[in-house]
Amino acid sequence: MASAATAATLTSSDALQQRLTALETQLREITDILEQVAHDADLLSCNIIRALKHKQQQQEQRQWTWDPTRIRWERDEGFKGPYEKTEDYTSADYKALLADLQAHKGKLTRDGIFYWTFENGATIGRKQVTRK
DSSP states (O other): OHHHHHHHHHHHHHHHHHHHHHHHHHHHHHHHHHHHHHHHHHHHHHHHHHHHHHHHHHHHHOOOSOOGGGSOOEEEEETTEEEEEEOOTTOHHHHHHHHHHHHTTTEEEETTEEEEEOTTSSOEEEEEOOOO
8 A cells, every 4th residue: 555655656747757748848948938029128228329320410410501690580479489490492401490390290390490391382480409
């Protein structure tokens, strides 16, 4: 009787050892997968940072074809506060700015100043960008 109990204990012990070995194998597989996910996330974040840096460098290197100081601006007040506007049709800089705005769907920011075109397509507004 003692040998039957010993055999049952050994069988139970063997089964537990096999289950433990299977769990260790699964844990190694999960660890490998998590390490790969972490590696992929690192690569993705590096690629995003590179792309943002490249975009910023392009924006900094951009050559502007217009000088806002050579455009006549009028102060005005809107429902969002003060701004400046122009319809300086005779200025080459106005025309270049208007073309640039049209190429950027009517809105752009340069040197901390936001420029936009009004609905009439000819009036240009500008105001200092405020960070919240």
